[in-house]
Amino acid sequence: MRKYIGYIAIGCSAWINAQTALYNIGNLEVHTGGQVGLHTNLINDGILDDNLGLVGFYGDTQLTVSGAFAPTFFDLEIANPNNVVLQTGINTFNTTNFITGNFETPRTFTDSYLNYLFDAAPTNSSNVSKVDGYAAITNKQNFIFPVGDAVQLSPLVLTSAELNQLAKCAYFFESANSPSTFPSFNTASKGEDVDLVSATEFWRLEGNIPSTVQLSWNERSAIPLLTDDPLALIVVGWSKATNQWESLAGAPSVGDITQGFVSSSSFVPDEYEILTLASTLGAPQELISIDNYLVTANGDGNNDSLVIPELEQSPNNSLQIFDRFGLKVFEMENYTDEFRGFANTGTIVMGKEKGLPTGVYFFVVEMRDLKLDFQGFLYLTR
Known part of the structure; x- marks a missing residue:
C-alpha cells in the first residue's frame, strides 16, 4: 500500500480546500514514476488526463470524486475500507489495483463509471474490493467487469466480436420483478425453453457489438429455487423487442448447485435490458461429473500437479x-x-509468475477417443 505524495507538475491551480478536497482547476499532471496518495476528496474542474504515475485513494473515511471533468489516471489503486464514491467518472489506461474498499457509482446515473481504456485491466478484485455500480470499457474487445454489490464480487466476463467503442456493466442483487432503478421485468413472462427465471440477482450490460458473456453463481444466488440440476442453467435476457425473458443459452454450465458459471450464445447487449440466470425447459446438455481433486503446488512431491486417471484411456483429449x-x-x-x-492462457493479468491464488477451480475434459465430456472441481493450495 502506498500512502505518500510523489512528484506532481501543476500547470495552473490545485489546492487542498479547507482540508476537505483536492481541487484542480488548472492542469494537474503526475509524471512517470510519480506516486500520489489521496486521503481527501478530489474535485476536478480542470485538466487531469496526462498522467504516467500512480494515484491511490487511501485512508479510512469515505472519499468522493466529483467535478466537471472525469480525471484520467495511469495506474490506480484503492485501499479505503469506507469506499470511494464516483460522482463523476474516472478513466484509467493501465492497472487498477483493488486492495480494500469499493469504487461506488450511482446506479441511477449510468454516466458515472470506472472506465478502462485500451489495454487497462483490473487486478486483485475481490469481495472486499471491486466496483459497486458501473464499470465500463472503451476500445476493448474482451474484458472481465470487476462488478458486484456491497457484499460480493459478481463479475461478468465479456467476449465481443470486435472492439467495443463503449460498453458498461453493473451487478444488482435484487429481484428483477421489483428493481430499484428500472421498471419491472416480470419473471413469469418468458419465451420458449425458459422455465424459472432468477428473482435474486441480475446484470445490466450495455454495448452494441455481438458478444457472449459468462455469468457465475454461488450460494447467495439461490440456485435451488430454479433447479436441482446445474446443467439446466442458462443465461437469459429481457428482450426490448418482445418484452419477455428469452433464452441466450450457449455452452453447458460448469459447477454444482452451490457455485459455477454458464456461458451465453452470441447476442447484441443493447437489444436486452438486463441479464440473469434461469432454468431451461429443454433437455440439459450431458456432462458427466468425475472425482474432485486436490493440487498442492508446493514441490513436496505430493499432489503437485493435476492427474486425472481417466485420461490414460484417452490420449486424444483436451483440458480446460x-x-x-x-x-x-x-x-x-x-x-x-x-x-x-x-x-497459461494469456488472459490472466496476475498469477503467471507467482502462480494462481489458492481456491476452488473447475475443469472440463473432452475425451475425444471415447466421445465423452467430463467436469469436476479441484482445490488449489500451496
Whole structure:
C-alpha cells in the first residue's frame, strides 16, 4: 500500500480546500514514476488526463470524486475500507489495483463509471474490493467487469466480436420483478425453453457489438429455487423487442448447485435490458461429473500437479480449467499432468509468475477417443 505524495507538475491551480478536497482547476499532471496518495476528496474542474504515475485513494473515511471533468489516471489503486464514491467518472489506461474498499457509482446515473481504456485491466478484485455500480470499457474487445454489490464480487466476463467503442456493466442483487432503478421485468413472462427465471440477482450490460458473456453463481444466488440440476442453467435476457425473458443459452454450465458459471450464445447487449440466470425447459446438455481433486503446488512431491486417471484411456483429449467466475486460466491438448498451479492462457493479468491464488477451480475434459465430456472441481493450495 502506498500512502505518500510523489512528484506532481501543476500547470495552473490545485489546492487542498479547507482540508476537505483536492481541487484542480488548472492542469494537474503526475509524471512517470510519480506516486500520489489521496486521503481527501478530489474535485476536478480542470485538466487531469496526462498522467504516467500512480494515484491511490487511501485512508479510512469515505472519499468522493466529483467535478466537471472525469480525471484520467495511469495506474490506480484503492485501499479505503469506507469506499470511494464516483460522482463523476474516472478513466484509467493501465492497472487498477483493488486492495480494500469499493469504487461506488450511482446506479441511477449510468454516466458515472470506472472506465478502462485500451489495454487497462483490473487486478486483485475481490469481495472486499471491486466496483459497486458501473464499470465500463472503451476500445476493448474482451474484458472481465470487476462488478458486484456491497457484499460480493459478481463479475461478468465479456467476449465481443470486435472492439467495443463503449460498453458498461453493473451487478444488482435484487429481484428483477421489483428493481430499484428500472421498471419491472416480470419473471413469469418468458419465451420458449425458459422455465424459472432468477428473482435474486441480475446484470445490466450495455454495448452494441455481438458478444457472449459468462455469468457465475454461488450460494447467495439461490440456485435451488430454479433447479436441482446445474446443467439446466442458462443465461437469459429481457428482450426490448418482445418484452419477455428469452433464452441466450450457449455452452453447458460448469459447477454444482452451490457455485459455477454458464456461458451465453452470441447476442447484441443493447437489444436486452438486463441479464440473469434461469432454468431451461429443454433437455440439459450431458456432462458427466468425475472425482474432485486436490493440487498442492508446493514441490513436496505430493499432489503437485493435476492427474486425472481417466485420461490414460484417452490420449486424444483436451483440458480446460476455469476459476470460480468462469475465467479460463489453463488449457491444453492431449493433457497428462502439466497443470501445477500456473496460468497459461494469456488472459490472466496476475498469477503467471507467482502462480494462481489458492481456491476452488473447475475443469472440463473432452475425451475425444471415447466421445465423452467430463467436469469436476479441484482445490488449489500451496
